[in-house]
Amino acid sequence: MMRAALALARRSLGRTWPNPAVGCVIAKDGHIIARGRTQDGGRPHAEVDALNRAGEAAHGATVYVTLEPCSHFGKSPPCADALVRAGVARVVSAMEDPNPSVNGQGHARLRDAGIAVEVGEGAREAGETCRGSAPIRRSVSCSIQKPASRRRRSSPGRRGRCRYGSCARVPRR
Numbered sequence: 001m002m003r004a005a006l007a008l009a010r011r012s013l014g015r016t017w018p019n020p021a022v023g024c025v026i027a028k029d030g031h032i033i034a035r036g037r038t039q040d041g042g043r044p045h046a047e048v049d050a051l052n053r054a055g056e057a058a059h060g061a062t063v064y065v066t067l068e069p070c071s072h073f074g075k076s077p078p079c080a081d082a083l084v085r086a087g088v089a090r091v092v093s094a095m096e097d098p099n100p101s102v103n104g105q106g107h108a109r110l111r112d113a114g115i116a117v118e119v120g121e122g123a124r125e126a127g128e129t130c131r132g133s134a135p136i137r138r139s140v141s142c143s144i145q146k147p148a149s150r151r152r153r154s155s156p157g158r159r160g161r162c163r164y165g166s167c168a169r170v171p172r173r
Ligand SMILES: [Zn+2]
Pocket: 045, 047, 069, 070, 078, 079, 080
């Protein structure tokens, strides 16, 4: 299921500026009932896109998402609230959102509402989906953060976190 969500995120790569490319799959009884991805231009977010497609069926379902659902009011209301309202039972999220205005609060909000939350499945691949596309990676820097040094050139596949505060400056191709 997370694989399907990651595939959706990859499909959105480079098209969701200024937001990261996120994929979301809603499943029930082992079947995918809705898929969503962050739409071109960054809105709606993947979770809301998928919830819109799932409708009532989202109640009691499991949501797989490649990035922590947002918890803050940006240009749209928080996805964490939308998931709570939809009555989903469980959220499996690949990684915490490094954006300082989310940073764990989305997961916390879901847990507070009684939703089971699991974090970490597909984290490495999810990190890659918010890193920017290869040809511009050198200038971008959705650099991989290393504890001691921050080298721009890092081997592909290293576990890292995307800082899309700086991804936001990626020029559109
Ligand atoms: Zn969101």
